[in-house]
Amino acid sequence: MMKESESLSINIKNLNKSYSRDKGIFDINIKIESGQLNLITGKNGSGKSTLLKCIMKLVSYHGKIEKRRWRIGYAPEEYVMPDFMTVNEFLYSMGRIKGLDRYSYKEYSADFYKIFNIEKYQNKTIKSLSNGTKQKINLIQALIHEPRILIFDEPLVALDYSTQDWLIKYLTELSKTKLIIISTHRPEKFNSRNKKTYIIADGRIND
Amino acid sequence: MINYIKLHFGYVFSSLFIIGYVITITLISLGIIISSNLSLSYEVLDINRDQYYLEYLSQSILIIEIIVLISHLFMTSLLFANANQKLIRYCTYLKNHQLKYYISRIITMIFVDLLTIFLVFLFLYSFTRYFTPFYLDLALLYQFVIAVFLLVLSIQAMLALLLSLINHIFVITLPIIAFWYAKTIMEFEQIEMFSKKIILELIPVFLFFNNKIIYFKNVEKYLYQAIFLLLLTLIINIIKDN
Numbered sequence: 001m002m003k004e005s006e007s008l009s010i011n012i013k014n015l016n017k018s019y020s021r022d023k024g025i026f027d028i029n030i031k032i033e034s035g036q037l038n039l040i041t042g043k044n045g046s047g048k049s050t051l052l053k054c055i056m057k058l059v060s061y062h063g064k065i066e067k068r069r070w071r072i073g074y075a076p077e078e079y080v081m082p083d084f085m086t087v088n089e090f091l092y093s094m095g096r097i098k099g100l101d102r103y104s105y106k107e108y109s110a111d112f113y114k115i116f117n118i119e120k121y122q123n124k125t126i127k128s129l130s131n132g133t134k135q136k137i138n139l140i141q142a143l144i145h146e147p148r149i150l151i152f153d154e155p156l157v158a159l160d161y162s163t164q165d166w167l168i169k170y171l172t173e174l175s176k177t178k179l180i181i182i183s184t185h186r187p188e189k190f191n192s193r194n195k196k197t198y199i200i201a202d203g204r205i206n207d
Numbered sequence: 208m209i210n211y212i213k214l215h216f217g218y219v220f221s222s223l224f225i226i227g228y229v230i231t232i233t234l235i236s237l238g239i240i241i242s243s244n245l246s247l248s249y250e251v252l253d254i255n256r257d258q259y260y261l262e263y264l265s266q267s268i269l270i271i272e273i274i275v276l277i278s279h280l281f282m283t284s285l286l287f288a289n290a291n292q293k294l295i296r297y298c299t300y301l302k303n304h305q306l307k308y309y310i311s312r313i314i315t316m317i318f319v320d321l322l323t324i325f326l327v328f329l330f331l332y333s334f335t336r337y338f339t340p341f342y343l344d345l346a347l348l349y350q351f352v353i354a355v356f357l358l359v360l361s362i363q364a365m366l367a368l369l370l371s372l373i374n375h376i377f378v379i380t381l382p383i384i385a386f387w388y389a390k391t392i393m394e395f396e397q398i399e400m401f402s403k404k405i406i407l408e409l410i411p412v413f414l415f416f417n418n419k420i421i422y423f424k425n426v427e428k429y430l431y432q433a434i435f436l437l438l439l440t441l442i443i444n445i446i447k448d449n
Contacts, residue, residue, distance in 0.1 A: 053448075053449070056296070057305075058295070058296060058448065058449040059449065060446065060448060074296065074297070076293075076297075078293070080293035080294055080296060080297070081294075081297070082214075082217055082218040082221075082294070083221070084217075084220075084221030084222060084223070084224075085217045085218070089217055090217070093210060093213055093214040093217060094214075094297060094298075096210035096213075097210045097214065097298055097304075098298075141297055
């Protein structure tokens, strides 16, 4: 069994993913480690989401991404949750798919409903929720199975200022034991000392 | 796998879809009732049983074919649409889990097909037995079940492949047009038009003749063809970017 304190890392070597001659990511060589917040920032279309999708194996790529088979939680930028499912139905499906039994799901989901302050939305359909609440569900589905690696694509989008501040503190706390990668347009909001910022421009990282 | 199937069910069976599904089953049931000519009275039908039976059976099957096919093509377009494709982002990062996601999607599609076909044929059988003077041979009914299932599955497989290649809702019209064209063919012998031959090679339309169901080619070949198309769809889904 792996200990929570064991250091986690993702080693990316010569990563290339091109959509056209100048669109994509090119020659990415980085080692992302736990114990800090790993921020990926850059302009729109610079390749932030593509990099995260490569790590998640959602797109084909050239190069190597070395990581052990740790559990990963991923919150995409775009919410693609089924509109007509209730929050609880959706999170239950996600929890079960990600390996939780129904008892663990009950326990974990109750915690997350409380942490994210969305207890009253449990039985509401996703369609009826505000974008901010959808973002919270989007984040919870990534956290529900207690993954060792967390990948968040623009997690602050749609959240109000106080929730953003709370989330940053929460993620900073989690980063002590987990490997966290966050793509964001606002790296300055993350005022943790333990952070590493990767700036991506035109598909290349300037470390 | 069962949890993936539940997720797809949750995705497909929205309240709007359930309303549409109930309307579909109701329309088919109404169509079967109207085709029975019961309005002429039970006694009239009983006296002219042979005359009305064939008309009743062929009309009922045609109604089942058309309504089940069109409604299930919409269901297929929901399952293979971009939004459902993107759901995989939530599921996992392991390729074998992604495979489970795609396989369960096909299983969900087939399960809903079987459920609908079971319901409508159960209605057809029960209604015929208890409310009409006609006798419906179970062996024949069983053949019809297979024929309708194969037809729906084949056209769904084509649509699934098309949606995986060209992600646009408009492609749903292509299999519907193909089916419509195939239905204009009244006999399978002496077909000279190339387009008709191609359509019949692809779509297992069937004719009901002399109390038998006739296909253009061997029924197993159609089944293998549908399986091949579904496997191809699976491969495309796995390799394509999400």
